[in-house]
Amino acid sequence: MNTITLRLSVMMFLQFFIWGGWFVTLGTYLGSNLSATGGQIGMAFSTQSWGAIIAPFIVGLIADRFFNAERILGVLHLIGAVLMYCMYQATDFDAFYPYVLGYMIVFMPTLALVNSVSFEQLTNPSKQFGKIRVWGTIGWIVAGLMISYVFSWDAQQAIQEGMLRNTFMLCAIASLALGIFSFTLPKTPPKGAGAGTGLREVLGIDALALLKSRNFLIFFLSSVLICIPLAFYYQNANPFLTEIGVENATGKMTLGQVSEVLFMLALPVFLNRFGIKKTLLLGMLAWVLRYVFFAYGNADSGIVLLLIGIALHGVCYDFFFVSGQIYTDAKAGAKIKSAAQGLITLATYGVGMLIGFWVAGQITEAYSTESGHIWTNVWLFPAAFALVVLVIFALLFKDEKVSTDG
Known part of the structure; x- marks a missing residue:
């Protein structure tokens, strides 16, 4: 594994470690620790969809035109680290919801950005990308195994004691790490308005x-x-x-x-x-x-x-x-x-x-x-x-x- 492949693999690992580290247990945490109703839990999960709807505007209007993808990636994950820490501190659903909405709006664009950074560095993406992307799945798996088998935050007693709250701190730290690490990634300059990656393409x-x-x-x-x-x-x-x-x-x-x-x-x-x-x-x-x-x-x-x-x-x-x-x-x-x-x-x-x-x-x-x-x-x-x-x-x-x- 060469240096660039290693760096891209670490990027993918952290990207999906962060997502898998809190999103899987979100419903359990909201219901058990913030006394959220089914409708409120649905609202919290819907922030992923709002992020997916808003993401093309961020990627299509900003990343593809004005700034390097790896820098936008870094900034978004640093903002994400702050918002994740705010979610960690929230004591009820009304306080929690604005932070999870803000977080998903900054997180969802990063899914496209990590792909952009990867594709820019690969000579044969159709053959090489899968070997890098699989580290994202490994990151998600490791996050789940850590929560259950290393920290036991999802055990019945631990949930009652509010230990699932720690998943947000764990992911805030990982987001901070990826935010800083992103600035060391290979340069991925903007494609420009006429390069076929504009808003019309992204919105379909x-x-x-x-x-x-x-x-x-x-x-x-x-x-x-x-x-x-x-x-x-x-x-x-x-x-x-x-x-x-x-x-x-x-x-x-x-x-x-x-x-x-x-x-x-x-x-x-x-x-x-x-x-x-x-x-x-x-x-x-x-x-x-x-x-x-x-x-x-x-x-x-x-x-x-x-x-x-x-x-x-x-x-x-x-x-x-x-x-x-x-x-x-x-x-x-x-x-x-x-x-x-x-x-x-x-x-x-x-x-x-x-x-x-x-x-x-x-x-x-x-x-x-x-x-x-x-x-x-x-x-x-x-x-x-x-x-x-x-x-x-x-x-x-x-x-x-x-x-x-x-």
Whole structure:
């Protein structure tokens, strides 16, 4: 591993260590320590979507035109460190919410910036980027393992004592470190207004013409709709596992990231052998099965169902969202590739997840009781919703040949 690859790998590790170090346990912390309602927890998670919607303006209007990407990355993570420390100090939801909203607005643009810094330094991104990006997944896994097995902050007694609050301090320190480290990264100058990375491309305006294709329109709408079940996992999985008594829930959830890496390797084989339609359908079916397993699993005899549900994350994410990115890239053509990816990202992580977190908050609140939640009912809703999307997609989408090269 050469020096540049090492530095980029450290950048990716810290980037996703920070995200995984607080976002996974956020719902548990808010419910247990700040007495937040289901609707309020949904509001907190929705800040990710607001960040995704606002991020293109920061990247498209500032980073791509006026400043080096690595410097913007550094500044955003330093601001993030301060906001994360403020979240650590917040004593109720009303005080916490403005900080998490501000944090997500500065964090979400960094996801595009770390990619920009990486791609600028690589001679063959299609072959080299995966080896660097995998360190991000490793960072997320390490954060979860530290919370569960090193510090035991997610143990029942520790949660009652407010120890999950320390995740924000841990991530504030990591954000400070990455903020400083970013200024040592290789220079990534702005592309300029005419380089094809402007706001039109990032927002996906030029890609709207793709929606004239019936197949792409069906895929596009399905992508937005499937984000509603997706939001249930991000928002409820950790509180659910913790509430029903699963030990080291955060550590066990890292099994999802391990499976993500493994199924990413299998994805090209599935696409080439079964085609895009069957691959996307398999991804949607995995969402249905995951939530059924969650609905009927438990911390004792049904723990295997829960672990299988967590492990299905690789199929859920890779076979729908990653294969969807490949499909979008193939449909777009050379001139509007960036615009097409921008359109899908804005529609899914922005609009789709925003709706999803709101729905998840309302459903969770509807099935809350004095002693906890009726989790079977909570999980059967996204299972049924994903099944409806699957059936509609299966009936209306016509299979296509998609290349996985380059």
